[in-house]
Amino acid sequence: MTAETANPVGRPRSFDKDQALDAAMHVFWTYGYEGASLTALTEAMGINRPSLYATFGDKKSLFSKVLDRYTEGPISYVVNAIDQPTARAFAEDLLIGAADSATGADTPHSCLFLQSVSTPDPEADSIQQEVVRRRNIGNKLIIQRLIRAKREGDLPSDCNPADLGRFLISVMRGLAVLAADGASRAELHRTVQTALSIWPK
Structure with a gap:
């Protein structure tokens, strides 16, 4: 067996x-940082603790990598929406x-x-700060993006881009809370259209 084909100790051959x-993202997403135990993480990931530490570092390091993956995957719509030609289309893409x-x-x-930080523990302060920083x-x-829209004449002269942005951010967070409470995608889409009905003319 060569060095290239050797299987690292403690890591399953099928490890990806x-x-x-x-x-790991699914576990953190479900239980939050504090609620995600190492046992739940290793079982979900299909590896043991030594392999987790060797590959991802400690729990905080793993969580940081999960946040990177979350940003590049499930919430990449934020960056993608910026390319929309109008502020209204940007807002709709963002909320949908x-x-x-x-x-x-x-x-x-x-x-x-x-x-991940819905019930922060004093020991998780650094985690909470990291999540807030990323948010x-x-x-x-x-x-x-909204400041640019106003500069380009795509928003009314009396529109405050920062206030409008905070409105969109509030709706986005509210949608997540509604989803957690059981609202369907169709219901959330209708909520989006209601929010957009007050878009500045």
């Missing part, structure tokens, strides 16, 4: 890092994306960024 991260992400067929009906990055992207 991306699949393991997806499994939030509704769809929160009601996935194979994922928990909620938002990982909200679920703020997304918030900034949204407001910057």
